[in-house]
Amino acid sequence: MAESAASAQSPFNPATHRIERVLCFAAHPDDIDFAAAGTIAAWTAAGVHVSYCIMTDGDAGGFDPAHRAEIITLRAAEQRRAAELVGVSDIHYLHERDGYLEPTHEVIKSVVKLIREVRPDVVLAMHPERNWNRIQKSHPDHLAVGEAVTRAVYPAVENPFAYPELADAGLAAYKLPWLWLYAGPDARENHFVDVTDHVAAKLDAIHVHVSQHPDVAAMEVAVRKGMLANAGRAGLAEGRSAEAFHVVAVNSPETIAGF
Numbered sequence: 001m002a003e004s005a006a007s008a009q010s011p012f013n014p015a016t017h018r019i020e021r022v023l024c025f026a027a028h029p030d031d032i033d034f035a036a037a038g039t040i041a042a043w044t045a046a047g048v049h050v051s052y053c054i055m056t057d058g059d060a061g062g063f064d065p066a067h068r069a070e071i072i073t074l075r076a077a078e079q080r081r082a083a084e085l086v087g088v089s090d091i092h093y094l095h096e097r098d099g100y101l102e103p104t105h106e107v108i109k110s111v112v113k114l115i116r117e118v119r120p121d122v123v124l125a126m127h128p129e130r131n132w133n134r135i136q137k138s139h140p141d142h143l144a145v146g147e148a149v150t151r152a153v154y155p156a157v158e159n160p161f162a163y164p165e166l167a168d169a170g171l172a173a174y175k176l177p178w179l180w181l182y183a184g185p186d187a188r189e190n191h192f193v194d195v196t197d198h199v200a201a202k203l204d205a206i207h208v209h210v211s212q213h214p215d216v217a218a219m220e221v222a223v224r225k226g227m228l229a230n231a232g233r234a235g236l237a238e239g240r241s242a243e244a245f246h247v248v249a250v251n252s253p254e255t256i257a258g259f
Contacts, residue, residue: 010191011249012178019043019178022050023120025111025149027101027141028058029079030209034223035182036124037086037202038195039243044087045198051090051118052083055107055145060098062211074211082205086198101141103148109163111152116171123176125149127184127246137183146181153179153250181246191247192234199227199241 022043026032032040032052040050058075067074076093083091094110101107115123128146130138153176156162160173167173180191195202203220206213213219227241234242249255 010247011252012180012191012247017178019048019121021118021120022048022122022124023053023115023118024050025053025055025123025125025145027055027126027139027145028061028098029054029075030058030082030206030212031126031142031183032124033082033086033202033205033209035126036243036245037082037205038198038227038241039193039245040088041086041198041201041205042193042195049090050088051092051120052079052088053092053094053111053114054079055094055148056096056098056101056141057093058098063214064211067211071211075209078209078211082208085205085208086201099141101144101148103144103151107144107148108152108156109166111149112156112163113166113171115152115157115176116166116174119174120176122178122180123149123153124180124182124245127181127188129184129188131183131185133186142183146184150179158251175251177249177251179248179250181248182244184246186233186244188246189233189244191245192230192236192242193245194231194234194236194240195227195243196231196239196241199224 024032044050057072059072061075062071080091083089092114094107126142126145128143128150130143158173158175160167203223206223230242230244231240236242
């Protein structure tokens with residue numbers, strides 16, 4: 001299992017909280033790889049089953065006008081290959097339009113449906129709060145993912161009377177233990193995962209998304225620098241690399257139903 005270096009504020013203790021199944025949500029192909037591919041590689045190496053849900057097809061991405069006709073197919077293939085490099089083969093798409101994603105009840109219902117199907121220990125999703133230190137992390141689609149997933153996680157997923165047609169179809173209400181959010185404000189991050197042993201896999205996954213990187217060298221420098229900075233904030237030894245999350249306990253032994 002990936003080693004965690006959680007601050008005192010993190011409710012998640014890797015020594016006592018077991019993870020067997022994770023469901024990751026993102027707005028576009030490549031979002032997960034930039035934020036969490038190291039952690040995901042560590043999870044899958046430890047036998048954790050990880051699934052992805054990409055809410056849009058990334059149809060507004062890329063830089064080459066010649067790719068417009070094939071961009072959806074191209075980005076899906078990139079995401080599939082990147083996922084394979086970190087041990088993931090289960091990928092779902094909501095096929096929302098890139099740049100137009102909103103936390104509508106249609107989207108929230110789709111999220112609730114998938115969470116009830118997968119029944120993960122952890123839902124990993126983009127943060128609903130804007131990061132003013134690097135606004136590029138807070139694309140409107142990213143914020144919409146965070147809001148839609150957070151609304152789905154509580155209360156809809158665990159409320160049998162929310163979207164009752166799902167229960168009628170056999171998808172029973174489910175109490176999710178953990179919500180891990182990424183790409184949010186630095187001040188919200190309370191949990192760090194040491195991914196030093198998985199940096200190469202993370203970078204390999206990111207490099208697959210060649211349609212999205214006009215300056216590959218600069219991208220890699222920035223990613224490496226960010227992971228080193230995360231490790232420093234976590235108090236890890238110099239030269240270590242880490243990924244950062246805002247971990248929220250949704251249902252724990254201390255949770256009171258309805259509050």
